[in-house]
Amino acid sequence: MPKINAERIFKPLFLIFNGRNCFLILAFFIIFTNSQKLSKDIISRKKIREKNPYIFHGIKFSGLKEILHNAEYIGYYTDKDIDNTLDALQFAQAQFILAPIILDLNNTEHEFILFDCSSEAVAMKRIREIKAIPIRKNQFGIILAKNPKYMFTNQKQE
Amino acid sequence: MKHIIIYIPFLISLLSGMLLVSICTRKNQDMSFFMKTFLAAGIGLGLSAQITYLSFLFLNQLNLFFIMLFHAGMLFTLFIIKLLLKNDSLSEFPIKNISFALLSGTLLVVLFLFIYPLWQYAKFYPHGGWDAWQVWNFKAKFLHLSGDTWTNLFKPMMWRTSPHYPLLLPLINVWGWAMSNQPVSVIPLATSIIFTILTAGLLFLGLLQNTKSYFSTFAPLTFLTLPFYNIIATSQYCDIVLSFYLFASLLCLHSFLLSNQPSYTALAGFFIGFLSFTKPEGSIAAGILFLLGGSAIFLHSKNKAWPQKRSPLLVFCLAVLATAALTVAFQLVHSPGNQTYVNGLFSSEKPVTFLRLNIIFSFLWRELANPHWNKIWGLLGVGIILSKGRCFLGKRAIFPLFIFIYMFIVTAYYIINTNFEIIWWLNVTLFRIYFSLLPVFTYWIFESLLSRHK
The missing domain is CATH 1.20.5 (Single alpha-helices involved in coiled-coils or other helix-helix interfaces)
Incomplete structure (x- = not known):
């Protein structure tokens, strides 16, 4: 073998x-x-x-810059929970589109205030409360209002 | 034509990088033309970003005329230095071995074919992932448009955009917009693809140079074919930039230890400086690499005569100093400090708990086994076993040492900073840590197995 x-x-x-x-x-x-x-x-x-072609949802905040031309800061008022991811995303999109203008969250003391609320009624209620004057509204329910304190001034804010 | 013109800033960066690399490596005959080009692209983009930052630092705003003039001056100076050193030159981006060059060129073309899938991933979300436009692209746009109010970026109310993060990626994009003169979204998209190709190409070329094995092509393909890797790489986050500079720094340090060419220490130094300007993790990695690389260079040269003993370490330290100086300036002058930090060791409201420790350690392993990595970490783990300990010995010990120290610090940070809810935080950040380490890990394991060096 x-x-x-x-x-x-x-x-x-x-x-x-x-x-x-x-x-x-x-x-x-x-x-x-x-x-x-x-x-x-x-x-x-x-x-x-x-x-589904790509749509950048921040587009709903475009077209405001010609009104806000000299502003460094504007108020951004929302009744939504900004700790919620989707609502935080919306705020970030607004900030990105409107840069270099800084959005001051829920501060309504600035000359311009952007209202991005859960409904138009909520936004209008708050606008009436602070006696602001709505100056632009788009089809997405975003309202830009002017603080009455600044109605007759063009001063640059800090 | 307009589409090509907007990329001119990147070509200027490449040219600056090529001149600097050719000056630094004039006595290095081992480095191939392709390797020099890939290293040059990374150095050139880093330099351009730093020059752009100088405009903000000294003129308090973006001044394209200053930036262009500085680039022109730098190109002219580098060109004159190159001309003066010409007699000393032994290699001028050499292509000595034609068949080697042709074959490696062909394999590079194979890698370049991956621009197509990368492009497909990148254009799926042309503005990048949401962290990209919340942090990186927002900062780039802000720096480009804000004029002399650019320091508003560091105001406390901007905490959501992490104002303490260094600015290398936004500044590369701001420089990229120099020709379009407006923040077009194609530049951040192109930046992400460029850095992905640079990382993959440099991994292949570094392995090819140090192992002489054509199986080096496998290394970048393991992750370039991975959908998850492509998604992160093209999401316009800073992680791909961090990953490239981290890998380039370690590759140059390892190549120095293998070849004893002092030119690598200069390149490693430049890359470490740029790495420190990418992200806070990049600054930590740069600090570790500076200490680890400096020690390795010192120990490697300790038995040599005086000039050979001191000069690599000196060149390394000077190169780090040259490119990390702006990171120090940023930290001292502009960075508002980390506003999302709570020291859990001393906090009574958010203390470190045993549960937190448990979650962190289990996540470290669970993420490696996550299906989105498609067993790539398993492959590298098997590679460690199959290398029979070779990967821990000799000159490659720098890799496991770096990875261990880096992961130790990252884990300690996760434990100590109790500001965030830990499961959410690990879910959104840990995969990025692993993503940026992947090229380093891949090079380490492939080199251990393909190399003839013990």
Whole structure:
């Protein structure tokens, strides 16, 4: 009976499947599975964008800069919970669109105050309370009002 | 044509970087043309951001004329220095081995094909993720438009935008808008793609240089094919910028230890300085790298004669000083300090609890196993085992040492700062810490397994 030399059989296998090569095989497997996921993900994203084109929601605060041209600060009044992610997001979008004007949250002492409330009625109630004068309203219910204290002045605020 | 013109600032940055890198590495024959170009792009963008910051620091506003003039002066000076040093030059962005250059160039083209998926991810949210426009893009827009009222950015009421964060990314974008003259959204988008490609390309080129293995291509592909990585990289956050400068710093330090070329210490120093201006985590990483890199350079050169012993360390310290000086200026002059910090060790209202510790330590492991990483951390973990301890020995010890110290400090910060509800905080930040460490980790493991160096 011929003698089987186990070392002669297994040595080349150990040489091929050393730590380095095993790692590269695993890495190749990860790259392969990742690539499949990547291509599927890109296709689904393209489909999503074909159906729903991207809209930056901060756009609802655009078009106010021509009125607010010299303002450094304006008030931003909201009855929403700003610790809530979605409401914080809305505030951040307003701040981003209106930069470099700084939005002072719930401070109604500034010359201009932006009202972004849960309903138009809530905003109008607050506007009446502080005797502000609404000067611009858009289709998203965002109201820009002027503080009556500044009605006859053009002073720059701090 | 207009579309190309708006990218001219980035090309000026690349040119400045190439001149500086070619001067620093004039005696370094090992570094390939591609590697120099990728390093140069990172250095050039960092320099341009710092020059833009000088305009705010000295003229108290964005002054494009000053910035352009400074760039022109810097380019002229670097060009003259390069001409004067020409006789000393042994390599001029060398392409010595044509077949090596062609093959590595082809593999780079493969990596560049990933611009398409990156572009697809980037344009899905052209304004970036919501943290991007709440913090980074808002700051860039504010700096661009605010004139001499730019310091309002640091007012306490701006705490939601983290006013204590350094400004490297916003300043790169402000510089990028120099030609469009208005804050167009395509520049932050392009910045995120540029830094992703720079990170992936530098990982490939660094591995190729230090291992001479074409399997180096696998390393960047492991994460460039990962949808989650692409989403974070193109969300216009600062994490990709931090990730690039962190990896470039460690790569240059490791390359110095392998090749003994002092030019790497200068480059490492520049990158560490830029890293310190990215984010608070970047400043911490830069501090660790400065101490760790300085010690490694000192120990590596201690048996050599005087000039070889002192000059790499001196060059390293001077380079860090040159680029980190503006971070120090920012911290001293403008940063209002962290307003979202409560020391839980001394606070009776929000004390550190055992539950908090438990949550943090379990999250550290759970995030690694999160399906959005598609087992990439598992692969790297297996790599540590398969390297049979090689990854902890010799010159590569700098990687595990850095990762351990950095994660120790990050974990301690999570424990001590009790200002935020811990589960929410870990959910929104821990994956970014791992994201920025991924190229460093990938290089470390691949280099341990592919390299012939023990």
